[in-house]
Amino acid sequence: MQHQPIHDIETGKGLIACPRCDALHVEEDLKGGETASCVRCGSVLAKPRGGAFTQLIALSFTSVVLLMGAVFFPFLEISRLSFGNQTSLFGVALAFAEGMLLPLVVAVLLVIVGLPVLRAFLLVYTLVPLVKGRPPHRHAPAAFRWYEILGPWSMAEIFLIGTSVALVKIVGMVTVHLGPAFWAFGALILVNLASRSFMCHTTIWDAMEDAGLPTDTHRMIGAPEA
Amino acid sequence: MSEHSHGGPVLTAHRAGLMGCRRCGRVWPKGQRQCARCGSRLVQPDRSGLQAVWAWWLAGLIAYIPANLMPMMRTQAFGGLKGSSESTIVGGVLELIHYGSYDIAAVVFFASVVVPVAKFISIAWLAIVAGRPATVEQAHTRLKIYEVVEFIGRWSMIDVFVVAILSALVQLGFVVSIHPGPAAAAFAISVAFTMLSAQSFDPRLIWRGLPLRSRTED
Structure with a gap:
């Protein structure tokens, strides 16, 4: 304007x-x-959004801390009469560790823990130089591109809804105790929502370009020499 | 909602002899293969991209068949003395109806049956009508449907997670234990393939058949 x-x-x-x-x-x-x-x-x-990059970096670190908590603390515990059982996040993934379902163990661990952690690091790698006013890291475009590609495959919030559905199914039959890992996951959803409200990918691409990313004037990646 | 459907002339990157990057929006001269800003492959908005949509769609549909025929969970009560029951997706819904929990049955039926089937139909329909002439209103409807499909796709994984959580948690030795069935893997694969199918669809095709200005209907 x-x-x-x-x-x-x-x-x-x-x-x-x-x-x-x-x-x-x-x-x-x-x-x-x-x-x-x-x-x-x-x-x-x-x-x-003003100050979004700093917020996004902070929220990324928060989500990694929460995910570590979610992995190492107990997730859910049930008891019925004198019988009881508890499970961690690993236990949930290992539920598929029989026979031909084995690949699902890896897939479940990836979509609920691996990819969220990886995406947090990719975003920090992209944004830290931009916040400091330095040119972006050499692999920053690839890092941010993968951050975006992997977005739909990181399913922490879906996992939490799945947990709620599972609990609704068994809550009448057994007594359920929610562990710290469950609450860590709940908090993670809020952190992700906050992160999403600050995220504007156009702004990040522009910032990378303005901060000295090699583009049309300098070097054409894969462009025909004509 | 309708104030952004303005009737003024719109120039598309394709019409201007340029190529827009689908990931970051940067515009490049025609003929360039890769976006020099984000590194994505640049593609023309044409129907050849639909091959990938159909390939993933078919793969997802094939995986969806065993996902419904094979058991999702196996429940074993009192060491098998009270029998063990295997339930498919639809079987689980019927069981819930049998026990009178109609509300949960409705939710599970909607999430595990209605949504996946609607997703297959929507993607197929979008791919069939892609690039065909349409009015602005029709294009807006198609884009809305595409966005719903894109958004809802990953949520179908809920079923797989429910099976995993129940199997990990309900292991009360002799009393009752739940084990996952092969349909869980088939269902997960089917969801992943339909997600890839939806991602392969280029929403710019929805708008290809539209007149660029309202008066060029010659």
Whole structure:
């Protein structure tokens, strides 16, 4: 609004295409709290929040701490008459450790613990240089790309809902005690929600580019030499 | 909701002879293969990308068959003296109805049967009508359906987690024990494949058949 940014219809510089409908938009610097939506399909193109990078780093570390707690503390305990049983998060994954279900052990551990931890580190790796005002790490674009690709596969919140459904099924038959790991998972969901409200991937890509990522003017990755 | 469907002229990156990156939105000249900002592969919004959608869709559908025919859980009561029962997804719902818990039965039926089937139908329909001429309203409806499918896909994993938690927890030796069945793996695979199918779908195709301005209906 305030100024006319430089854009080029030949090279695509300074333009944004909506990932949902391909409509072209001229890139503008938004202030924190502003939202840019696609004129054609209404998808949110950018929604920066002031101080979001620092918050995201803090929330990433929080989620790693909570996940460590969730892994090493008891998760659930049941008792009926004189019989009782308790399980940890590993116990839940190891429930599939028989016969042909074995690969599911790895898959379950990955989607509820492995990927959330990995994504937290990928995000910290991407954002720390940007917060310090330094050029991004060499593999930052790949790191943030994988952070986004792995998003749908990190299923901590789905696991918590699954736990609730399982508890509803057995709560009439046995006495259930919720362990610290259960509450750690509950807190993790809140941390993820907060993280999502601060996350604006357009802003992060722009920040990486502005902070000195090699793009069109310097080096073309995989571009034909023409 | 409808204020953003403005009737003014819209220029797409494709029409301008450019290519938009589906991951980060950066625009590049046509012919470039990879986005130099985020490293994603650049693809044209055309129907050739639908092959991947159909391949994952079919794989997901094939895995969905054993997921329904094989048992999801095996419950053993009193060391097998009171019999052990194996339940499939639909069998579990019928059991819940039998015991009178209609509300839980409805929830499980919706989450484990209605949602997966609706997902298969929606993706197939989106892929079939992709790139066909449509009005702006139809395109908005399709995009909404795509977003629902994309959002809801991962939530089907709930079933797999429920089986894992029950099997890990309900191990009361002689009294009662629950073991996972092979359908859990088939179901997990089916959910993963349908997620990949939905991710392969390029929502830009929904808008390809639309006139760019309202007056170019020649």
